[in-house]
Amino acid sequence: MPEYKATIEWKNPGPDFLKGRYSREHTWTFDGGLTVPASSSPHVVPVPWSNPANVDPEEAFIASLSSCHMLTFIWLAGKAGLLVESYRDEATGVMAKNERGAFWVSKVTLHPQIVWGGDKVPTAEELDQLHHRSHEECFIANSVKTEVSVSAPLS
Incomplete structure (x- = not known):
């Protein structure tokens, strides 16, 4: 490895x-x-x-999750025959205290804005499935306990 x-x-x-x-x-x-x-x-x-x-480390953590999700997403989209022209994410993270009272980045929300090219554009259901698979296959998301969600427009 x-x-x-x-x-x-x-x-x-x-x-x-x-x-x-x-x-x-x-x-x-x-x-x-x-x-x-x-x-x-x-x-x-x-x-x-x-x-x-x-x-700062917190920004880098958020950027790492976003970048991994994006790279996985565009790879999966390409394999599905979907042409991604651009992908922009203004990801956000929230700090909270855990059960021991220690601060941690408890939630990261991705806000991807995707521009599609070509004739094939995913349906809302296909887009949701692409994001779900991207999260499940992202190495960084698989390495952390932080909740990661996607808040993406349907088109």
């Missing part, structure tokens, strides 16, 4: 670490060489100790 790697790197930027006053900015470097500026979410750690311009 394949192995995936990411290098996460942070360095202490100053003398106030023990007082909790330090930057949470760090980098994620992936095996293909891309480095992404990351930070804690400003909803969790206030500015200036976080950087809202950087990707």
Whole structure:
């Protein structure tokens, strides 16, 4: 089975670490060489100790679920003879406390907007089935306990 790697790197930027006053900015470097500026979410750690311009773990989690669903969806659509011209998702995630009182991303809602090409366009039932199969076959969705739902227009 394949192995995936990411290098996460942070360095202490100053003398106030023990007082909790330090930057949470760090980098994620992936095996293909891309480095992404990351930070804690400003909803969790206030500015200036976080950087809202950087990707935070919660956003990355939501993006990972959305991306996996999309890649699975367009693959399944193509196998069904459906031409996908474009796919855009403005996915959202919600934090809540679990039974132990710890915060977690409890729900992610995908909002795919799909533009179809060609003569064959799926019915509402076929579209729903494509999303259902995509969720069931998505590697990331199979790896988490977060509720993932799709709120997609019928056309």
